[in-house]
Amino acid sequence: MLALKVNNLSRFFGGVKAVSGVNMSIEHGEIVGLIGPNGAGKTTLFNLLTGIYSPSEGDVVYNFDKETSIKNMKPYNIAASGVSRTFQNIRLFGEMTVGENVRVGLHKNTKYGVFSSFFRTPAFYREEKIADEKIMELLEVFNLADKKDELAKNLPYGEQRRLEIARALASNPKVLLLDEPAAGMNPNETKELTDLIMWIRDKFNITVILIEHDMSLVMTVCSRIYVLEYGQLIAEGNPEEIKNNPKVIKAYLGGEDEEC
Structure with missing residues (x-):
C-alpha cells in the first residue's frame, strides 16, 4: 500500500528552482533514502512534504486512512494526520x-x-x-x-x-522523516543509529524517509534510494543500483574519471 505519492512537485524561489518536477512513490513500511550533493534540494523537499513550504507546482498525497492532499494544509494539521520529522539542525527545547x-x-x-x-x-x-x-x-x-x-x-x-x-x-506518526540523523555522530553512534532506524520501522510499523550523507548508513538501512541534483531527481533504485549508477557516481558518490 502506498504511504506517500509526490506528483510533479516543484518549489521556486524567484528564478531559482530549488525543487523541480519531482515524482516519488513510497510504500508503507519502506525505509527510503534521499541523497545528493549539498544544495541539491533535499531539505527543501522535506519542507514541502511537511507543509513548511507550499509547492509552486505539483502536489503531495499521503495515504493513511484515505488519500489526502496536503496542498492547502497547515504544518500542524499535517503533523496531526500522521507525519513527523526531525531537523538537520537540532531543534530541542533546551x-x-x-x-x-x-x-x-x-x-x-x-x-x-x-x-x-x-x-x-x-x-x-x-x-x-x-x-x-x-x-x-x-x-x-x-x-x-x-x-x-x-x-x-x-x-x-x-x-x-x-x-x-x-x-x-x-x-505516533505513520511517516517519519529524518533529516541527517547521523550528522555529528561518531562511528559507534552511527552503527547504533543504523540498528535503531530499522528497529523503529518494525516496532512502530511506520514508513521512514531519511536524508543522509553517511553512505554506509544509507546503503544498509534503505530498501530504495532517490538521488537529487540541482533540485531534480537523477536516479532511483535499490542500493546496489544506486551505487553503480554512472550519473550518481559523477554527481555525488565520487568517480575516478576526469569528468567527476
Missing part, C-alpha cells in the same frame, strides 16, 4: 527537561481538555499517567531514561539527536 521534550510530542494525542486540566479531574490524572508511561517507554528505547530530568541542552550531541527522534515518535 531549557526543558528530556522528559518534557518528549511530552511535547505527545500533545496531539492528549484526550483531556482545558476544563479537565484546570480542575484536575480524574480524566486529567488518567491521561497524565498514560503519558508518563509512554515517555518512559520511549526514553528507555533510546537509552535516555536516566536523563529524564536533565535539561535537554546539557545532553551530549549524540543523545540530543536520539532525543529529537524520540520526541518525533511520541506523536
